[in-house]
Amino acid sequence: MTKVKSLDDLRKMRDDLQSKVNLREKSDHPEKMVQIKVSMATCGIASGAKETMNFLIEELDAQAIDTVVTQTGCMGYCYAEPTIEVTLPGEKPVVFGHVDLKKAAEIVEKYIKNGELVDGIIPVNYETVDEKNNE
Amino acid sequence: MAKYNSHILVCGGTGCRASQGEEIVENLTRAIEENGIENEVQVVRTGCFGFCEKGPVVKIIPDNTFYVHVSPDDASEIIAEHLVKGRKVNRLLFVDPETQQAVSESKDMGFYKKQLRIALRNCGFINPENIEEYIARDGYAALGKALTSMTPEEVIKEIMDSGLRGRGGGGFPTGLKWDLTRKVESDVKYVVCNADEGDPGAFMDRSILEGDPHSVLEAMAINGYCTGASNGLIYIRAEYPLAIQRLKIAIDQARESGLLGKDIFGTGFDFDVEMRYGAGAFVCGEETSLIHSMEGLRGEPTVKPPFPSEKGYKGKPTNVNNVETYANIPVILLKGSEWFSRIGSEKSKGTKVFALAGKVNNVGLIEVPMGTTLREVIFDIGGGIKDGKKFKAVQTGGPSGGCLTEKHLDIPIDYDNLLQCGSMMGSGGMIVMDEDDCMVSMAKFYLDFTVEESCGKCAPCRIGNKRLYEMLDKITKGNGTEEDLARLRNLSNVIKDTSLCGLGQTSPNPVLSTMENFPEEYLAHVKDGKCPAGQCRSLMEYVIDEDKCVGCTLCSRVCPVDAISGDKKMPHVIDVSVCIKCGACMEKCKFGAISVQ
Amino acid sequence: MSEVKQMVKELANQYGRSNESLLPILQGIVTKELHISEEAMIEVARELDMSAAQVYGTATFYSFLDTRPTGKYVIRVCKTITCMMHGKNQIIRELENLLKIRLGETTHDGVFTLLETNCLGQCHKGPAMLINELPFTELTPEKVRKIIIEYRNREISAN
Numbered sequence: 001m002t003k004v005k006s007l008d009d010l011r012k013m014r015d016d017l018q019s020k021v022n023l024r025e026k027s028d029h030p031e032k033m034v035q036i037k038v039s040m041a042t043c044g045i046a047s048g049a050k051e052t053m054n055f056l057i058e059e060l061d062a063q064a065i066d067t068v069v070t071q072t073g074c075m076g077y078c079y080a081e082p083t084i085e086v087t088l089p090g091e092k093p094v095v096f097g098h099v100d101l102k103k104a105a106e107i108v109e110k111y112i113k114n115g116e117l118v119d120g121i122i123p124v125n126y127e128t129v130d131e132k133n134n135e
Numbered sequence: 136m137a138k139y140n141s142h143i144l145v146c147g148g149t150g151c152r153a154s155q156g157e158e159i160v161e162n163l164t165r166a167i168e169e170n171g172i173e174n175e176v177q178v179v180r181t182g183c184f185g186f187c188e189k190g191p192v193v194k195i196i197p198d199n200t201f202y203v204h205v206s207p208d209d210a211s212e213i214i215a216e217h218l219v220k221g222r223k224v225n226r227l228l229f230v231d232p233e234t235q236q237a238v239s240e241s242k243d244m245g246f247y248k249k250q251l252r253i254a255l256r257n258c259g260f261i262n263p264e265n266i267e268e269y270i271a272r273d274g275y276a277a278l279g280k281a282l283t284s285m286t287p288e289e290v291i292k293e294i295m296d297s298g299l300r301g302r303g304g305g306g307f308p309t310g311l312k313w314d315l316t317r318k319v320e321s322d323v324k325y326v327v328c329n330a331d332e333g334d335p336g337a338f339m340d341r342s343i344l345e346g347d348p349h350s351v352l353e354a355m356a357i358n359g360y361c362t363g364a365s366n367g368l369i370y371i372r373a374e375y376p377l378a379i380q381r382l383k384i385a386i387d388q389a390r391e392s393g394l395l396g397k398d399i400f401g402t403g404f405d406f407d408v409e410m411r412y413g414a415g416a417f418v419c420g421e422e423t424s425l426i427h428s429m430e431g432l433r434g435e436p437t438v439k440p441p442f443p444s445e446k447g448y449k450g451k452p453t454n455v456n457n458v459e460t461y462a463n464i465p466v467i468l469l470k471g472s473e474w475f476s477r478i479g480s481e482k483s484k485g486t487k488v489f490a491l492a493g494k495v496n497n498v499g500l501i502e503v504p505m506g507t508t509l510r511e512v513i514f515d516i517g518g519g520i521k522d523g524k525k526f527k528a529v530q531t532g533g534p535s536g537g538c539l540t541e542k543h544l545d546i547p548i549d550y551d552n553l554l555q556c557g558s559m560m561g562s563g564g565m566i567v568m569d570e571d572d573c574m575v576s577m578a579k580f581y582l583d584f585t586v587e588e589s590c591g592k593c594a595p596c597r598i599g600n601k602r603l604y605e606m607l608d609k610i611t612k613g614n615g616t617e618e619d620l621a622r623l624r625n626l627s628n629v630i631k632d633t634s635l636c637g638l639g640q641t642s643p644n645p646v647l648s649t650m651e652n653f654p655e656e657y658l659a660h661v662k663d664g665k666c667p668a669g670q671c672r673s674l675m676e677y678v679i680d681e682d683k684c685v686g687c688t689l690c691s692r693v694c695p696v697d698a699i700s701g702d703k704k705m706p707h708v709i710d711v712s713v714c715i716k717c718g719a720c721m722e723k724c725k726f727g728a729i730s731v732q
Numbered sequence: 733m734s735e736v737k738q739m740v741k742e743l744a745n746q747y748g749r750s751n752e753s754l755l756p757i758l759q760g761i762v763t764k765e766l767h768i769s770e771e772a773m774i775e776v777a778r779e780l781d782m783s784a785a786q787v788y789g790t791a792t793f794y795s796f797l798d799t800r801p802t803g804k805y806v807i808r809v810c811k812t813i814t815c816m817m818h819g820k821n822q823i824i825r826e827l828e829n830l831l832k833i834r835l836g837e838t839t840h841d842g843v844f845t846l847l848e849t850n851c852l853g854q855c856h857k858g859p860a861m862l863i864n865e866l867p868f869t870e871l872t873p874e875k876v877r878k879i880i881i882e883y884r885n886r887e888i889s890a891n
Contacts (some may be wrong), residue, residue, distance in 0.1 A: 003393040006401045010270065015527070017271035039259060041345040042377045043338075043857055046869040065397035073258030073346015078499035078856040085259070117142050121181040123194070126250030128260070281862040335812035335851040373796050374761075374852050376865045412759060415796030424752045431754030432786075449752075490855065498856035530813075564855070566814055580813045584850060588770060590793070 034067040035087040041074035049082040097122040146192040162210030202227040255463035258346030265551035266388040269349040277465035287361040297472035298484030303457030304561045306550040316362040316444040324364035325453040330371035334416035334533030336564030337490040340458035344378035348385035355462035358404040367408035368613040378682040417588035422455040436636035483549035493567035506547040529635040532561025535579045535641030537648025571672035574649040579607040585642040596639030599630040612673040615661040675731040683728035690720035740775040767798040784845045808849035808862045815858035826873040
């Protein structure tokens with residue numbers, strides 16, 4: 001881990017990391033870089049989010065689809081756990097709920113490979129401070 | 136790669152489904168096929184949009200049109216007009232009640248502005264086990280700003296001006312607390328994070344620690360800078376193993392990056408954090424108990440004053456704050472106190488995270504600006520009551536709070552309003568109850584909790600609460616009298632006035648609040664020996680419906696006290712005097728012939 | 733040096749010998765021995781140079797510091813109101829049937845102890861329980877049966 005010795009160091013680090021994220025989104029290679037976030041707070045894990053995440057990593061690897069699968073905290077849709085957020089390149093993020101292994105397979109086949117939405121989307125009903133800033 | 140140009144999202148939430156959501160999907164699909172656009176338009180079912188009063192709800196993307204009160208007959212028009220010809224169906228658009236204008240884009244709908252995530256800003260967006268993702272979203276920038284370009288007094292002034300109040304339940308102005316600790320002269324001071332969230336129904340702090348642990352660490356460091364402390368302590372309860380693990384990782388990563396430890400940002404400021412674990416004692420959420428627990432003693436509270444800011448951990452000035460309070464600090468420093476104070480109501484600024492639980496459809500965490508009404512929280516965001524039942528009450532503030540009923544639904548939520556209604560904000564747990572929940576039983580529950588968790592130091596709480604519980608138990612078993620009701624009220628007031636700490640001072644609140652709002656229920660229990668909600672087993676009678684009973688004898692065979700008699704193929708009968716109301720017979724009956732009255 | 737004495741010494745070396753070290757040491761003992769015996773308490777008092785009464789006072793205050801012997805797996809079922817609404821009584825009955833013990837007891841083979849506890853913070857997914865440190869949520873009698881069988885199998889294969 002790079003050591004942060006001054007405020008300038010921190011700012012530079014942040015700018016570097018942000019540009020990396022942007023590059024990922026504006027990538028020239030649309031078949032690359034699908035981003036999936038799996039909600040892994042205790043509520044998610046108790047509902048099987050770990051199995052879902054492992055399945056996604058293995059399946060997408062087996063199908064050679066370039067994806068970044070990361071864990072995240074609670075998205076707030078606790079009644080629909082396990083939840084995942086899928087961002088296809090150039091598309092807005094979509095949140096799916098009740099993602100057990102069967103649904104995860106469906107999402108890989110239909111949404112990630114074909115752009116065809118699958119039942120069980122959770123509508124986002126909040127905005128965060130950062131987004132409000134960018135309006 | 137994407138085949139479809141447009142998607143039609145049909146709300147599949149329980150409310151909309153009950154009102155023909157499925158038929159709408161079918162009709163839409165058929166209309167799409169009839170128009171030959173099945174390769175361009177896809178219909179998808181979603182989870183609850185939360186806008187249940189205006190359901191069934193349909194959203195078209197990518198233009199974000201929101202249609203309300205859609206009926207299955209509208210399907211063909213939506214397809215023909217909107218999808219094929221590109222003309223919105225105006226009569227189905229949502230009309231904003233304030234402006235009386237039709238709103239076509241969901242982003243402009245007031246409903247979507249209902250939730251604003253400040254404390255939860257990073258939860259669900261970043262990987263909590265990777266400090267780089269936190270830094271990419273302006274992590275540790277507030278600490279940097281404070282250390283390099285602001286004096287401690289300036290930082291405290293920002294926090295005071297923002298109006299932030301303690302989110303653990305007390306609602307004490309945070310900036311003032313920091314200032315008081317700052318002003319005490321001492322060689323050593325401590326900054327503590329109270330992560331001993333024990334309120335039944337509350338899981339906000341757990342989610343913040345599991346989803347965004349760095350925000351708490353950053354805020355503690357800022358606190359240390361302001362108050363003059365270089366030691367931080369996090370007291371976290373043993374029942375949160377994942378939060379403990381994520382915090383440990385976060386602390387290690389922060390240390391490796393030089394953001395915790397010596398000479399942070401090269402300014403000469405030292406600050407480090409240590410973890411301490413609770414061991415299953417709710418009372419340790421009270422700040423003096425917490426401090427004593429960390430000192431290795433029994434978690435018993437002590438009288439205030441002296442306040443911990445003067446004399447706390449090991450006798451030194453100690454500043455204790457709640458997890459959610461800390462989560463707000465970095466944002467206030469980066470965006471300014473003026474921005475924060477514009478959100479919320481006059482005396483309660485900012486947002487509050489609530490944990491919606493109980494009989495509501497969309498259980499989970501929500502964060503709303505102070506001043507949002509209960510109706511909006513429960514019906515708009517929460518999706519209404521489960522199974523279409525009737526709303527009865529919502530319990531806020533855990534065992535220290537009271538219940539709010541239908542007449543309180545339109546009150547803006549903030550610290551002072553809730554206190555006026557006989558409840559309190561507490562840490563943010565909201566348990567929603569419907570017509571099948573007995574309020575007397577509910578009060579008994581909370582007393583059971585308090586009796587067990589009472590530290591035992593002072594007589595009013597130790598003995599008084601036990602007597603309250605015994606009386607409530609008597610009442611739910613059908614042995615209470617009207618004098619008991621008067622005694623309940625008197626004793627509750629005595630306990631409130633004479634207990635040593637917050638636990639005892641607020642433990643009678645559920646009793647007083649339910650007696651105030653549901654006196655008929657208490658009377659029904661003592662006078663008529665009946666439980667109107669149908670929950671208190673001892674007051675219910677199990678009855679076999681003669682018309683439905685086929686005489687299969689399953690119930691009589693499973694009855695542990697042989698209370699059921701009857702011949703094969705003849706209707707059976709339960710002997711009420713022998714029946715112990717265990718419910719085993721009702722569970723076994725396949726014909727729904729046994730009911731509770 | 734007896735085993736207990738050795739263990740306490742090691743814990744004191746790790747956490748220190750001041751008053752604040754008492755709670756972490758007691759927690760360390762529970763992790764190793766599953767409960768705090770009287771002998772352990774006296775040893776801790778000796779090692780930290782404090783009265784045995786104080787050690788006893790602190791140890792008995794906290795519900796997660798068991799002072800009675802427990803089984804290898806301590807099952808704690810949440811008994812708070814939200815979990816109650818979701819049917820925790822059924823779960824407890826199921827567990828009592830499966831393990832053939834009542835609440836507060838330990839099975840003969842010393843494998844399971846069944847206790848009730850207060851709010852675990854899993855209110856939206858009730859009923860919930862902890863087995864040692866692992867949380868299990870959205871319990872049904874069926875799910876509970878599967879979980880206990882899994883633990884039993886684990887015990888059998890470990891032996």
